[in-house]
Amino acid sequence: MKLATLKDGTRDGRLIVVKRDNTAYALATNVALTLQAALDDWETKEPQLRALDAQLEAGTVQSRPLDVSALHAPLPRAYEWVDGSAYLNHVILVRKARGAEPPETLKTDPLVYQGGSGDFLAPTADIPLADEAWGLDFEGEVCAILGDTPQGTKAENAAPHVKLLMLANDVSLRNLIPNELAKGFGFFQSKPATAFSPFAVTPDELGAAWHDGRIHLRLRSVLNGQQVGDTDAGPEMHFSFFDLIQHLCKTRSYTAGTILGSGTVSNADRERGISCLAERRMIETIEQGAPKTPFMKPGDTIDIEMTDAEGRSVFGRISQKVVKVP
Amino acid sequence: MKLATLKDGTRDGRLIVVKRDNTAYALATNVALTLQAALDDWETKEPQLRALDAQLEAGTVQSRPLDVSALHAPLPRAYEWVDGSAYLNHVILVRKARGAEPPETLKTDPLVYQGGSGDFLAPTADIPLADEAWGLDFEGEVCAILGDTPQGTKAENAAPHVKLLMLANDVSLRNLIPNELAKGFGFFQSKPATAFSPFAVTPDELGAAWHDGRIHLRLRSVLNGQQVGDTDAGPEMHFSFFDLIQHLCKTRSYTAGTILGSGTVSNADRERGISCLAERRMIETIEQGAPKTPFMKPGDTIDIEMTDAEGRSVFGRISQKVVKVP
Numbered sequence: 001m002k003l004a005t006l007k008d009g010t011r012d013g014r015l016i017v018v019k020r021d022n023t024a025y026a027l028a029t030n031v032a033l034t035l036q037a038a039l040d041d042w043e044t045k046e047p048q049l050r051a052l053d054a055q056l057e058a059g060t061v062q063s064r065p066l067d068v069s070a071l072h073a074p075l076p077r078a079y080e081w082v083d084g085s086a087y088l089n090h091v092i093l094v095r096k097a098r099g100a101e102p103p104e105t106l107k108t109d110p111l112v113y114q115g116g117s118g119d120f121l122a123p124t125a126d127i128p129l130a131d132e133a134w135g136l137d138f139e140g141e142v143c144a145i146l147g148d149t150p151q152g153t154k155a156e157n158a159a160p161h162v163k164l165l166m167l168a169n170d171v172s173l174r175n176l177i178p179n180e181l182a183k184g185f186g187f188f189q190s191k192p193a194t195a196f197s198p199f200a201v202t203p204d205e206l207g208a209a210w211h212d213g214r215i216h217l218r219l220r221s222v223l224n225g226q227q228v229g230d231t232d233a234g235p236e237m238h239f240s241f242f243d244l245i246q247h248l249c250k251t252r253s254y255t256a257g258t259i260l261g262s263g264t265v266s267n268a269d270r271e272r273g274i275s276c277l278a279e280r281r282m283i284e285t286i287e288q289g290a291p292k293t294p295f296m297k298p299g300d301t302i303d304i305e306m307t308d309a310e311g312r313s314v315f316g317r318i319s320q321k322v323v324k325v326p
Numbered sequence: 327m328k329l330a331t332l333k334d335g336t337r338d339g340r341l342i343v344v345k346r347d348n349t350a351y352a353l354a355t356n357v358a359l360t361l362q363a364a365l366d367d368w369e370t371k372e373p374q375l376r377a378l379d380a381q382l383e384a385g386t387v388q389s390r391p392l393d394v395s396a397l398h399a400p401l402p403r404a405y406e407w408v409d410g411s412a413y414l415n416h417v418i419l420v421r422k423a424r425g426a427e428p429p430e431t432l433k434t435d436p437l438v439y440q441g442g443s444g445d446f447l448a449p450t451a452d453i454p455l456a457d458e459a460w461g462l463d464f465e466g467e468v469c470a471i472l473g474d475t476p477q478g479t480k481a482e483n484a485a486p487h488v489k490l491l492m493l494a495n496d497v498s499l500r501n502l503i504p505n506e507l508a509k510g511f512g513f514f515q516s517k518p519a520t521a522f523s524p525f526a527v528t529p530d531e532l533g534a535a536w537h538d539g540r541i542h543l544r545l546r547s548v549l550n551g552q553q554v555g556d557t558d559a560g561p562e563m564h565f566s567f568f569d570l571i572q573h574l575c576k577t578r579s580y581t582a583g584t585i586l587g588s589g590t591v592s593n594a595d596r597e598r599g600i601s602c603l604a605e606r607r608m609i610e611t612i613e614q615g616a617p618k619t620p621f622m623k624p625g626d627t628i629d630i631e632m633t634d635a636e637g638r639s640v641f642g643r644i645s646q647k648v649v650k651v652p
Contacts, residue, residue, distance in 0.1 A: 040337060077581050078405070079403045079404070079405060079443055079444035080442055080443060080444040082514075085511070103508065103510065105505075111509055111510075111511050112514055113440075113511040114439070114513075114514060115440065117405055117406060117443070118405035118580050118581035118583075119578065119579045119580060130478070130577070151456070151651070152651075173577060176577070179435075183431065183435070184426065184429065184437075184512075185411070185437050185438065185439040186439055186440070186510075186511050186512015186513065188438055188440060189576045189577045191577075192577040193578050193579070247515070248514075250515045251456070251460070251499060251502070251515045251516075251517075251518040252445065252519050253445045253519070254442075254444050255403050255444035255445050257444075325477070325478075
């Protein structure tokens with residue numbers, strides 16, 4: 001089942017169910033007005049949404065053609081956005097880029113940060129940039145939307161808490177990071193609003209590609225019309241979503257609708273390309289002595305998408321342009 | 327005007343208006359079901375809530391006796407919880423306690439971290455603690471609840487974005503902090519669920535005590551029945567709420583209902599006592615060579631309250647007990 005949120009001028013939009021082939025949708029507001037409302041009462045709402053989805057596939061309910069530009073993020077705002085950094089190749093390259101060592105506990109203790117969650121970008125929203133010197137970068141990620149998840153949840157019991165999966169563009173301002181991290185309180189200004197994919201889908205929609213708490217599909221990143229990455233989101237996710245959930249739940253509980261990100265999808269095989277520019281710049285530094293690729297500037301575009309074995313876009317396409325703001 | 331949230335078994339509770347003397351309340355659900363709903367439409371809802379408040383004070387609307395234990399946090403969950411560290415005395419003492427230097431930009435660049443906001447504690451809720459070795463500490467703070475606040479908001483234009491004020495107990499797990507900060511991504515497991523005061527009040531309720539983006543009143547902390555702090559929240563808040571808002575808004579916007587904390591209220595004058603145990607332990611280390619005061623353990627209680635010039639409790643009392651959980 002694929003869910004999405006139609007912009008309607010309200011803060012949280014209107015919940016829709018999207019046809020498997022991404023061409024049409026049915027309003028789900030008879031079941032729940034918003035995706036958050038559905039997640040708040042998932043035990044009741046999920047079967048009702050699945051029934052509507054079955055009607056949509058069967059053509060027995062009114063549907064309308066889908067226009068992705070009319071969609072907001074599945075959750076236009078969320079109660080938490082917790083982002084991991086589970087692909088170790090990314091951690092190693094990005095730390096090298098800023099002259100920092102990977103943490104000693106790299107392989108045993110997940111890295112996560114708490115992101116801002118009150119004002120997300122739609123999948124086709126412009127990325128506002130006030131100052132080019134901030135070093136705007138995209139970061140292609142996979143995400144889980146959690147149901148209620150209590151303190152103490154262990155990895156082996158985490159699977160039922162993953163209700164939906166989607167993609168993120170975790171926009172980063174690379175040149176603000178070093179000074180911010182030097183202060184010791186983690187990222188803040190260096191992480192502006194994140195964008196999410198058009199659709200949030202139930203894990204069963206991915207079939208065998210969802211297993212072990214990882215999405216075993218390729219994430220494609222296209223910068224200014226040129227493919228720059230075709231990374232495998234599966235095996236190199238060192239900490240699975242289940243591992244990350246165990247880490248999150250050590251000292252507190254999470255409300256339904258919490259978004260958990262994987263961190264930038266990254267492969268050691270350089271043929272696979274990159275899901276963020278910081279990695280390419282580091283590779284250039286290693287190979288050529290200095291970064292050649294600039295960070296993003298107004299007018300640049302980034303598309304992020306994941307296709308399944310049949311070439312079908314699973315989550316729809318994040319497709320954004322950087323725009324100068326005052 | 328004082329607002330609060332009555333527990334009713336739902337996730338977000340029911341909005342009430344509280345009488346100025348804290349003895350009674352009127353249901354505000356005819357105006358807005360929840361505080362978040364009121365904040366989402368504040369221009370319309372605020373005057374309606376003020377009209378109800380006037381009726382409550384005049385005794386012309388049905389009221390009920392107030393039982394603080396029936397209250398949830400004003401926002402039982404919020405879209406963002408951003409916590410500053412604006413009292414420099416606290417930053418200096420706590421960094422000294424963990425052998426770290428204050429950042430070079432201590433006086434010019436505010437420290438803020440993004441906190442978990444999906445599952446807050448009620449003002450009289452037990453503080454769950456799974457492991458005493460984590461070093462549980464309280465932190466008495468003052469907070470602002472923001473309305474919609476756009477990217478680029480400057481300190482001089484920030485005042486209208488502060489809709490409500492309240493107190494927080496920003497519970498911290500001190501012994502988890504050093505390893506977590508060493509990883510470079512800021513606090514996460516070391517910041518479990520935060521508790522908030524019973525009432526969130528409009529700034530005008532404080533009269534002259536609210537000026538320059540600071541609350542010029544004393545914050546009293548009572549540990550196991552003994553007063554340990556009577557700190558002045560005013561002049562030593564180096565960065566005002568307005569300064570913090572400017573810092574937050576450099577690279578993104580905030581939705582209504584975002585909570586902004588001051589950080590632990592702390593005074594250089596040791597006669598004023600402390601609003602967290604980490605400070606007392608550091609003072610003991612300086613004066614006696616080692617910390618004497620243990621962190622909190624199951625059975626310990628902490629009360630946090632702020633009274634005005636007439637001795638009236640402005641925000642109601644945070645009153646919590648630490649309880650062992652599996």
